[in-house]
Amino acid sequence: MSGAWRMVAQSHGGPEVIAREDFDPGRPGEGEILIAQDAIGLNFIDTYYRTGLYPAPLPTPLGSEGAGRVEAVGPGVTDFAVGDVVGCASGLGSYATHRIVPADRVVRIPQGVSTQDAAAMMLKGMTACYLAEDMIALKAGQVALVHAAAGGVGSVLVPWLRDKGVIVIAHSGSAEKAASVEADHSLHGSFDDLAKAVRDLTDGAGVEVVYDGVGKDSWAASLASLKRRGLLISYGNASGAVPPISLLDLSRNGSLYVSRPTLFDYIATADDLAHTAERLFDRMQRGVVKAVIGQRFALADAADAHRALEARKTTGSTILIP
Structure with a gap:
């Protein structure tokens, strides 16, 4: 296909390794569709592949x-037709003008949800969905701590939890970001002081669950903020990988639970994907969660977008426009 291009990591390293490359996506094969993309979501996991933290062949x-x-459909595809508005949050290769993906990894975007909003929300919103709905059955009145509450996942997770009646203690990296978060308690500042603040807000009990996408820097504060038999969900490594832990630390801090989940195990089947996307789009249509697009970059400027993301200079979601 003439005119198709994408951004790739030519080697492992900083944002400077990202380069533009012309390519021919070809025709979709059996069970595949070709998507002409309007918008692309930027996520921290993209930096893991760029640096080599998550292995993948180079480039x-x-x-x-x-x-x-949808620009073309391959043999055997019956659920989608040319012209359908769709989204995908699976596999690698979305930093591109065109993309071929398996049809069972694609969801139809309903009316009232724009392609930019969908691109900003698919991965982050479905992550918030499984964190809030599938990992632990939180009830109204229970308390959760959400790290990076002004970030991509956090900005969706906080209102999702509050819609369930969960009391949310939000933590952000700056006063400005904390002011943008509508939580029951919106904190900022050093992780060294966080556990005490959480204990003070919960009459010493701690929280039922900590949603931690920060990783290394927040680990100790997360453990210290949990109530007895609480759950620490470590779903990201924005500050680096969590250091090796001793299971005795979980015992000494109150028989704690720890999980390191990934979205793709919660959308592994077509039915799981459809159910998760349905719950996300339902909340978007009802206004429970919104696509807060804090930044838009040209796709060709993907390296600048990575720099902003890693420097914690972004709020909400960031999208790339081909």
Whole structure:
């Protein structure tokens, strides 16, 4: 296909390794569709593939999430037709003008949800969905701590939890970011002081669950903020990988539970994917969660977008426009 291009990591390293490359996506094969993309979501996991923290062959096509219109369908595809508005948050290669993906990894975007909003929300929103709905059955009145509450996942997870009646203690990296978060308690500042603040807000009990996408820097504070038999969900490594832990630390801190989940185990089947996307789009249509697009970059400027993301200079979601 003439004119198709993408951004790839030519080697492992900093944002400077990202380069533009022309390519021919070809025709979709059996069970595949070709999407002409309108918008692409930027996610921290993209930096893991760029740096080599998550292994992938080089040069590595970057990105998992995007939205656009079906341009062609392969043999055997009956659920989608040319012109359908769709989104995908699976595999690698979304930093591209065009993308071929398996049809069972694609969801139809309903009316009232734009392709930009879908691209900004698919991966982050479905992550918030499984964190809030599938990992622990939180009830109204229970208390959760959400790290990076002004970030991509956090900005969706906080209102999702509050819609369930969960009391949310949000933590952000700056006063400005904390002021943008509508939580029951919106904190900022050093992780060294966080556990005490959480204990003070919960009459010494701690929280039922900690949602931690920060990783290394927040680990100790997360453990210290949990109530007895609480759950620490470590779903990201924004500050680096969590250091090796001793299971005795979980015992000494109150018989704690720890999970390191990934979205793709919660959308492994077509039915799981459809159910998760349905719950996300339902909340978007009802206004429970919104696509807060804090930044838009040209796709060709993907390296600048990575720099902003890693420097914690972004709020909400960031999208790339081909």
